[in-house]
Amino acid sequence: MKVELTRFRIKKGKETKAQEWMDFLNSHHEDTVATMVGERMYVENVFKEKNPDGYTYFYWYSLQGEGGQKVEESESYIDKKHLEYWDECIDESYHPVDMDLEENLIAPIIDKVIQKK
Template identity: 85%
Template sequence: MTKVELTRFRIKKGKEAKAQEWMDFLNEHHADTVATMAGEKMYVESVFKEKNPDGYTYFYWYSVQGEGGNAVEESKSYIDKKHIEYWDECIDMEYKPVDMKLEENLIAPAVEKVIEKDA
C-alpha cells in the first residue's frame, strides 16, 4: 500500500536563506539525492515553498512512499546526513506541522504497477 502525504512545515525566522541553501544543495546533488530514495521506498518527493503574509516561509512536503522503507535518520548517505542537519537548523519545531487531508489520489496504472512490483 502506498502512503501519500502533504505536510506543511514552518521555517524558523532568520533561517530563510539557510532553507534555500538546503533546497539548492538537494538540487545540486540531484542524482545522489534520488539514489537515497530506494532504501526509503520513496517514489515521489517534492517540496514547495510559500512566503506567507504572516511573515513566515513554509515548505510543503509532498510524498508518495511505500511501506517498510528505511528511516532517513538511519541512513549512512552524506545526502541524508546533510538533509537532517538542515532540517534541524531550519524547521521550526515550535510550530505543529500541518498534515493535509488526502481527499483524492489518482496514480496512473503504469506507475501503480511499478510501485506494486517494488513492494
C-alpha cells in the first residue's frame, strides 16, 4: 500500500481556476469517486494553503493499493478534465514536495477491507 502526501504549487494568477477545479471535482462527487476503483485509490484528499509567500499550494494525501491504473490512462471524463485543470494550474517550475511518512496508523477494520481488494 502506498501512502503519500505531496505539496504542489499553483501558478500565479490561476488561483481562481484551481478553486474551480476543486469545485468541479466536488460537484461531480459520485463520478469522481467512481474513478478511484480502477486506480485502487482508497483515500484521496486535497488541502489548500494560502502561503505568506503569495502562492497557493495544494497538498494531496492519498492511500492507494498497488497496481492501480494511472490517471493518465483513464478514459473517464472526470480524469480527462482533472488533467486539463492540472496542466493549467499546477506550477511545473516548482518541484513538488513529497512528505516523508513517519507513522501510518490504520484501524484494523479498515485495513481488513483494503487487504481484501
